[in-house]
Structure formats: C-alpha cells, structure tokens
Amino acid sequence: MSSSLPPKVTVLMGGPSAEREVSLSTGRECAAALREAGYEVTELDAGPDVVARLQALSPDVVFNALHGRWGEDGCVQGILEWLRIPYSHSGVLASALAMDKTRSKAVFDEAGLPIAHSGIFDREAIQVSHVMATPYVVKPNNEGSSVGVYIVSKHANRPPEIDPNMPDRLMVETYVPGRELTVTVMGDRPLCVTEILSDGWYDYDAKYKEGGSRHVLPANIPSDIEAACLAQAKAAHDVLGCRGVSRTDFRWDDTKDLAGLIVLETNTQPGMTPTSLVPEQAAHAGISFPDLCDWIVKDASCDR
Numbered sequence: 001m002s003s004s005l006p007p008k009v010t011v012l013m014g015g016p017s018a019e020r021e022v023s024l025s026t027g028r029e030c031a032a033a034l035r036e037a038g039y040e041v042t043e044l045d046a047g048p049d050v051v052a053r054l055q056a057l058s059p060d061v062v063f064n065a066l067h068g069r070w071g072e073d074g075c076v077q078g079i080l081e082w083l084r085i086p087y088s089h090s091g092v093l094a095s096a097l098a099m100d101k102t103r104s105k106a107v108f109d110e111a112g113l114p115i116a117h118s119g120i121f122d123r124e125a126i127q128v129s130h131v132m133a134t135p136y137v138v139k140p141n142n143e144g145s146s147v148g149v150y151i152v153s154k155h156a157n158r159p160p161e162i163d164p165n166m167p168d169r170l171m172v173e174t175y176v177p178g179r180e181l182t183v184t185v186m187g188d189r190p191l192c193v194t195e196i197l198s199d200g201w202y203d204y205d206a207k208y209k210e211g212g213s214r215h216v217l218p219a220n221i222p223s224d225i226e227a228a229c230l231a232q233a234k235a236a237h238d239v240l241g242c243r244g245v246s247r248t249d250f251r252w253d254d255t256k257d258l259a260g261l262i263v264l265e266t267n268t269q270p271g272m273t274p275t276s277l278v279p280e281q282a283a284h285a286g287i288s289f290p291d292l293c294d295w296i297v298k299d300a301s302c303d304r
Contacts, residue, residue: 017068
C-alpha cells in the first residue's frame with residue numbers, strides 16, 4: 001500500500017445470494033466506518049462482472065462484506081486469490097468448510113467439539129414421513145442467516161411442507177432446546193458471550209429486523225459455561241482455519257449443565273449491520289466500530 005495516499009479499499013457487498021439485503025446493509029455500515037477511519041472507499045455490488053470491475057478499481061484491499069453463497073463459501077475468495085488482491089476474513093478452504101454445515105460438523109466432531117446429530121436427506125423424502133425422531137430442524141446445508149429453516153415439533157403428526165425453491169437435498173438435525181449463545185473471535189481472541197433472546201425462533205426477521213431480538217452481553221450464564229463457549233469458539237475458528245473475524249453459535253440446554261452445550265455453526269462472514277452481534281461484542285471489549293473495521297482491513301492478505 002502507498003504510504004503517501006490513503007489505502008484504497010473496495011467493500012464487496014450485495015451479490016446474488018438469499019442474504020443480499022443483509023450484505024448491502026453490512027457493506028454500507030462498514031464503508032462508512034472505513035471512511036471515518038481514513039480509507040479511500042469504493043462500494044461494489046458484486047455481479048457477473050465482478051472480476052472486470054475489481055481489475056478496473058485496482059484496490060489495495062477488498063473488504064468482503066458478502067453473505068451467503070458465492071461470497072461466503074470460498075467462491076469469491078478464490079477470485080481474489082487469482083487476482084492477488086489482499087482480502088478480509090477467511091480464505092478459500094475455511095470459507096467452504098464453514099459454509100457446508102455437514103462438513104464443518106464433521107471437522108468439529110473430529111476435534112472433540114459437541115454437535116447435534118444430523119443427516120442429509122432428499123427433499124421429497126423429508127416431506128413423505130419423519131426421517132428422524134421429532135423434534136428436529138430442517139435447513140439448507142449451505143445457507144446462513146436462518147434462511148429456509150423449518151422446526152418440526154415433538155408432537156407433529158406430519159413432516160413439513162418444504163418450499164419448492166429449496167435445494168433438492170437438505171440437512172435434518174436433532175432439535176436442541178435451550179438458550180441461544182454466540183461468541184465472536186477476532187484474530188486469536190474470543191471477545192465475549194452474548195445471549196440472544198427472541199419471542200420465537202431466532203429466524204431471519206429476528207436477526208435483522210429492528211426489535212426482532214434482544215442481546216444480553218455478557219450473557220448471564222455460569223462461569224464454566226462462559227469459559228466453555230469462549231474456548232470452543234476459538235477451537236472452532238482454529239480447526240476450520242478461519243482468519244480475521246468469525247462468530248460461532250451455540251445452543252445450551254441449561255437443564256444439563258455443561259453437557260447441554262452444543263456448537264451449531266461458525267460464520268466466517270458475520271453480519272455487521274446496526275443490529276449485528278459482532279460490533280456489539282467489539283464495543284463491549286472497548287473496540288469502536290471504525291477501529292474494528294480498520295483492524296479487519298489491516299489483517300487482510302492473500303493466501304489465507
């Protein structure tokens with residue numbers, strides 16, 4: 001980067017995934033924070049011409065604010081490696097692993113992290129009869145933000161009717177009751193544990209609509225559960241090979257003490273919107289939003 005001019009940062013946002021609107025919000029917030037931190041910032045809505053536009057812009061760094069498929073699963077990371085443009089967050093392999101719930105759970109299990117039992121089934125089979133003892137959850141294997149999640153209750157007589165736009169094969173996972181907890185990892189540092197409270201299932205609207213959920217940080221939980229969450233989030237980050245910022249989500253059945261803690265998934269491109277968890281946890285740790293975005297840019301590289 002030039003020492004005489006502000007580094008040029010392109011914030012990659014939007015894109016074609018089901019999480020496009022969230023990504024646009026994340027991108028706008030991060031672009032504003034980076035301008036406040038002194039960077040020359042361009043916002044780029046990622047489309048089929050993304051390679052040509054990146055080549056024309058020739059940024060010093062790409063701040064990846066994409067969410068969901070294409071932006072969070074190793075695809076755009078591979079493009080940036082090919083172009084040799086330093087970029088933020090995790091690299092190709094870690095992004096692809098984390099986005100594929102089945103494969104990331106296999107990695108977690110091998111590392112000794114607690115996971116819920118699950119399997120991959122054809123959409124048609126899921127709709128014919130219960131493929132797993134109730135209660136269970138049906139969800140895409142490679143989407144985020146609780147897109148396309150179905151909860152099948154313990155007393156459900158019939159399996160769910162799945163939206164025909166859903167993938168042909170879906171994950172079915174044992175439903176884990178209890179409290180929703182999450183931990184941000186920033187580099188090699190887990191920041192804190194947040195408990196997420198919502199009136200119903202913590203779905204897309206609860207995550208991103210104003211008033212959809214309430215965040216308690218630090219979470220009001222026993223010290224051994226807090227320590228386990230922090231350690232397991234860091235372990236998940238490391239075993240997947242994540243870089244920069246990640247966020248790992250948990251469910252904790254508090255009737256079972258430590259045995260009730262389950263790792264759900266790790267997000268390599270966590271949201272950075274006004275209602276997002278990562279900026280809240282950073283602020284709790286004394287890190288302002290512009291400083292957080294500045295740290296993410298300074299951490300950027302190729303070969304991640």
